Amino acid sequence: xxxxxxxxxxxxxxxxxxxxxxxxxxxxxxxxxxxxxxxxxxxxxxxxxxxxxxxxxxxxxxxxxxxxxxxxxxxxxxxxxxxxxxxxxxxxxxxxxxxxxxxxxxxxxxxxxxxxxxxxxxxxxxxxxxxxxxxxxxxxxxxxxxxxxxxxxxxxxxxxxxxxxxxxxxxxxxxxxxxxxxxxxxxxxxxxxxxxxxxxxxxxxxxxxxxxxxxxxxxxxxxxxxxxxxxxxxxxxxxxxxxxxxxxxxxxxxxxxxxxxxxxxxxxxxxxxxxxxxxxxxxxxxxxxxxxxxxxxxxxxxxxxxxxxxxxxxxxxxxxxxxxxxxxxxxxxxxxxxxxxxxxxxxxxxxxxxxxxxxxxxxxxxxxxxxxxxxxxxxxxxxxxxxxxxxxxxxxxxxxxxxxxxxxxxxxxxxxxxxxxxxxxxxxxxxxxxxxxxxxxxxxxxxxxxxxxxxxxxxxxxxxxxxxxxxxxxxxxxxxxxxxxxxxxxxxxxxxxxxxxxxxxxxxxxxxxxxxxxxxxxxxxxxxxxxxxxxxxxxxxxxxxxxxxxxxxxxxxxx
Numbered sequence: 066x067x068x069x070x071x072x073x074x075x076x077x078x079x080x081x082x083x084x085x086x087x088x089x090x091x092x093x094x095x096x097x098x099x100x101x102x103x104x105x106x107x108x109x110x111x112x113x114x115x116x117x118x119x120x121x122x123x124x125x126x127x128x129x130x131x132x133x134x135x136x137x138x139x140x141x142x143x144x145x146x147x148x149x150x151x152x153x154x155x156x157x158x159x160x161x162x163x164x165x166x167x168x169x170x171x172x173x174x175x176x177x178x179x180x181x182x183x184x185x186x187x188x189x190x191x192x193x194x195x196x197x198x199x200x201x202x203x204x205x206x207x208x209x210x211x212x213x214x215x216x217x218x219x220x221x222x223x224x225x226x227x228x229x230x231x232x233x234x235x236x237x238x239x240x241x242x243x244x245x246x247x248x249x250x251x252x253x254x255x256x257x258x259x260x261x262x263x264x265x266x267x268x269x270x271x272x273x274x275x276x277x278x279x280x281x282x283x284x285x286x287x288x289x290x291x292x293x294x295x296x297x298x299x300x301x302x303x304x305x306x307x308x309x310x311x312x313x314x315x316x317x318x319x320x321x322x323x324x325x326x327x328x329x330x331x332x333x334x335x336x337x338x339x340x341x342x343x344x345x346x347x348x349x350x351x352x353x354x355x356x357x358x359x360x361x362x363x364x365x366x367x368x369x370x371x372x373x374x375x376x377x378x379x380x381x382x383x384x385x386x387x388x389x390x391x392x393x394x395x396x397x398x399x400x401x402x403x404x405x406x407x408x409x410x411x412x413x414x415x416x417x418x419x420x421x422x423x424x425x426x427x428x429x430x431x432x433x434x435x436x437x438x439x440x441x442x443x444x445x446x447x448x449x450x451x452x453x454x455x456x457x458x459x460x461x462x463x464x465x466x467x468x469x470x471x472x473x474x475x476x477x478x479x480x481x482x483x484x485x486x487x488x489x490x491x492x493x494x495x496x497x498x499x500x501x502x503x504x505x506x507x508x509x510x511x512x513x514x515x516x517x518x519x520x521x522x523x524x525x526x527x528x529x530x531x532x533x534x535x536x537x538x539x540x541x542x543x544x545x546x547x548x549x550x551x552x553x554x555x556x557x558x559x560x561x562x563x564x565x566x567x568x569x570x571x572x573x574x575x576x577x578x579x580x581x582x583x584x585x586x587x588x589x590x591x592x593x594x595x596x597x598x599x600x601x602x603x604x605x606x607x608x609x610x611x612x613x614x615x616x617x618x619x620x621x622x623x624x
Contacts, residue, residue, distance in 0.1 A: 162231070169221050170224050171222075172221065176215070176218050177213055177214070177216075179212065179214065180214050185207055186206050186207075187203060188206070248401060256346065256439045260288035262441075262469060263277075263291045264472050264473070264614065265302070284481045290319045290320075291320060291321070294323075295323045303320055303342065319348055321349075321350055322349065325355070329361040330364060334372070346377075346378040350614045352383065353605075360573045360575060362398055378405060379403070381406070381407055383395065383409060384608065385409035388501065389606040391605060392600040401568070407434060410613060411424070411441055412471070424463055427440075430501050434514065442471070453480060453483040463496055503515055505537045507532040512530045513528055514568070517569050518564060519543060519563070522543055528571050531597065547562045
């Protein structure tokens, strides 16, 4: 499933797992209670690295010995409890039992018998004869005597080793993944609910706000994302009066703007305008126009945060398949002071895939940026009710606490009804949030993200998006430092350790070719980096058939 960055071949590199923890339990079960206790005491499964992608706690092992008395019989049993790192929002539990083992062993036993011997007893009898004279007669008799005799003889005995029950528990992951960089966490999270996108108000219930409110309440919609600008054009449909009216009805209101990167300062100013009009959050809809525009992305983010502050909630709605877009500046939009939330456009029908696959592929790459993911699904085109229900079902399985849908004007009422249906239960589905591997020869933003963290870990390499020999050497050294297999591949376990490092801030620039380390105002280290020349030639594929949300009519959107 994982594609090589810049290559369409399927990746077959191994991923991190909790197999070692389970193996320890099986070993303990085979060796018996003493071995199980020894393994538990030595910390099997504790202090190691967690499952990649889950970002959860390290595994741990505890052993419990139970003694049961029934009448005069005393029996013992051992329970080995293993806790592995988290997985998804559901978690799992698996129990295996090693039966009691009965063996026959040689021993000895004591046997007591009896022996009989004859003993002579003499007795004297007195009397008188016929004349009356006294007489004495000696009588001798033989008396048998029985005595016990104890001897030791060989024998066999039955010895039973109690059975061991191994319980492996994988707890559910937290609903949000902790950010690796120093990013300001908003006081409230408006993305944490069901939401609908509104592109053009005039085509959404005719622009009737009362009708929109009534429909939102009928279908459990807690937030609406309304377009506020397109490029450098402000859309009058978004206003303080509209926000106030929707707020009074109990709805959260987020503004979203489609950005192109040609005039990033002006786009940031319009984003700030929507925030100051009362929007609860801002969503950046950045798509193909922003590919290879690292400087523009940084200019936009820097200006936006200057105007709205670091704690204001911002989300990025970008391409879901990171590996298809090597030169898209995810690491800027989702980096330090960027968007705190990730809303990938997971339009499964438009892409031409299934709901399970789009979740697996999207999470495999987007988890690496360590921003809480709130999937954006589609409600246009020919869709089955089952696929709409499944989207919500898989979102919950992957730990997402909010889902949004594109979009109000395109969705028939049947689709509104479908998003409210109680989804069925997943059966035999393994949520895999293990991040994709990155290795020598790869190019792209994931490599840039890795190099920023390697630099933050003390390896002063170029942040150029090219996984060459110097980057590989830094990865191997990092792996040895963290007692990981030093193969130079940033796989699940390596990502898990690397993303705990605060990445270096990168200031992208066009002037000069030399990498110069300077001291940033906040005391952190910043790098001046030229935009890599390979970005202009990078081959990208668009999984979506169009840039959804681009353009539209500001005129018909007027209220």
